[in-house]
Amino acid sequence: MKKTLLLAAALFAGSQLGHSQTLKIGEISNVIQLTNDNLKYENPKWSPDGSKIAFTQEGYDNLFVMNANGMTKEQILTSLGVGYMFQWSADSKEILVRDTRWTQEDSGIKRYHAAWAVNIATKSNTRMTQDAEYMQPAAWRYVGGVKSIVAPDTKILKVDLTPLNSTMAKTLSNNAQINTSFITDFDNLYIVDMWGNKQVLNVGPSFCPALSPDGTKVVFNQMDDIYVINTDGTEKTFLGRGFNPSWVNNEQIIFEETTDDGHEYTSGELYIMNINSSFRTALTDTPHLIEMNAHVSPDGNKIVFISNTNGQIYIADLK
Numbered sequence: 001m002k003k004t005l006l007l008a009a010a011l012f013a014g015s016q017l018g019h020s021q022t023l024k025i026g027e028i029s030n031v032i033q034l035t036n037d038n039l040k041y042e043n044p045k046w047s048p049d050g051s052k053i054a055f056t057q058e059g060y061d062n063l064f065v066m067n068a069n070g071m072t073k074e075q076i077l078t079s080l081g082v083g084y085m086f087q088w089s090a091d092s093k094e095i096l097v098r099d100t101r102w103t104q105e106d107s108g109i110k111r112y113h114a115a116w117a118v119n120i121a122t123k124s125n126t127r128m129t130q131d132a133e134y135m136q137p138a139a140w141r142y143v144g145g146v147k148s149i150v151a152p153d154t155k156i157l158k159v160d161l162t163p164l165n166s167t168m169a170k171t172l173s174n175n176a177q178i179n180t181s182f183i184t185d186f187d188n189l190y191i192v193d194m195w196g197n198k199q200v201l202n203v204g205p206s207f208c209p210a211l212s213p214d215g216t217k218v219v220f221n222q223m224d225d226i227y228v229i230n231t232d233g234t235e236k237t238f239l240g241r242g243f244n245p246s247w248v249n250n251e252q253i254i255f256e257e258t259t260d261d262g263h264e265y266t267s268g269e270l271y272i273m274n275i276n277s278s279f280r281t282a283l284t285d286t287p288h289l290i291e292m293n294a295h296v297s298p299d300g301n302k303i304v305f306i307s308n309t310n311g312q313i314y315i316a317d318l319k
Contacts, residue, residue: 021213021249021300026272026281028303028316034070040311042293043083047092050298052120054095055306055313056083063097065120068297068315076123085137089147090172093162094119096128096149098137115151117161130155139181141194142172150181150196177215180231184209189220191231201233208243212250219245219253219275226255228275240278242271246296246303248318251275254283254303256292265308270294283318 034053035041041064044055054065060083066073077083079099087096095118102111113135115128128138132154141148146169147161164172172178179194182201189206190198201218209220211231219228219239226239242255251274258268268290273280283303284291290308296318297303304315 023274024248024252024272024300025319026283027319028270028283029319031314031316032070033312033314034066034304035073035313037312041313042306042308042311043086044293044304044306044313045086045088045295046297046304047088048090048298049092051092053304053313054086054088056086058311060084063095063118065095070313070315074123076118076120077125087137087140089117089140089162090142090178091147091162091164091168093121094147096138096140098135114154115149117149117159119162126159126161128157128159130157136183139192141179141196142169143174143179143194145169145173150192150194152183152192152196152198177211180211180215182209182211182218182220189218191218201231202227202229202236208245210245210247210253212247214250217250217275219247221245226253237275239273239275240280242280244293246294248272248296248300254294254296254318256294258290258292258308265290265292268292268308270303270305 040058041055042058044053051068052065053068056063060081063077063083064075081100082097097116098113100113102109112131114131115138117126117128128149129151135153138149138151141150147164181192183190184206186205188200189202191201192198204222206220206222209218211218217228217230224241226242226245227236229236242257245253245255247253254272256268256270259266270283270291271280272283291305292308294303294305303318306313
């Protein structure tokens with residue numbers, strides 16, 4: 001199996017709240033290539049307001065942001081692995097990342113992590129936590145009208161972040177859905193409440209968790225299979241083989257199905273399915289491309305994805 005299990009965390013911010021609840025028929029159209037250069041990209045994510053797309057280079061190195069039409073691409077961070085499980089803030093003004101550094105000490109080389117918030121407009125970085133040798137990616141929180149984070153593995157610093165406007169602060173504060181996140185290790189998937197307390201949601205190697213728009217279900221990978229489970233841990237349901245699921249609405253997900261030779265991907269297509277049915281519909285059928293990493297727009301009407309073949313980012317209408 002080519003895919004490597006990684007520690008994962010995910011914030012499910014305001015973009016999930018806006019997903020259209022109209023069921024899709026399972027077609028994409030108007031496919032446009034947004035990037036065209038010699039770099040290879042992965043992991044594109046819509047901003048919650050739908051105006052921008054953030055993404056990384058292959059291997060989660062560095063972090064880029066561009067407008068949703070592909071214009072004004074900018075590299076906002078330069079660091080190995082810094083793009084792993086980055087998280088947009090609900091107001092689309094900042095991105096939360098975890099950096100990784102190696103230092104030479106008397107006892108040998110040690111690895112340290114810290115969480116940082118990157119302001120998209122100013123490109124300034126704000127340290128959010130102290131250093132920690134072990135650290136899961138942190139997650140945004142919106143409690144009492146204030147934007148902050150939870151980071152169970154290290155001490156959180158008191159810092160000034162871009163304030164929420166009054167309307168957004170009222171909408172997000174103390175909202176259990178928006179203040180829910182997930183972390184995984186090689187044994188379990190954990191759900192984390194608004195205060196940073198965690199409990200086991202699924203036993204077994206789990207990753208790529210995503211919360212449904214209504215906040216009642218979680219779709220995730222267990223090895224190369226996709227499951228859905230209620231947020232209270234009940235009704236775990238096997239959906240079939242696939243990877244990187246993303247919610248379209250409360251009833252449908254999109255995901256990738258790939259093959260590999262143990263070293264390189266050999267094929268890949270995108271699919272859509274209803275979580276109450278095992279039937280899946282192919283969104284792509286392009287032998288010359290290996291489509292992966294699909295992410296649904298905040299309104300549910302577009303997807304962004306990459307082709308592993310050329311490492312470029314594409315956008316399409318979803319019907």
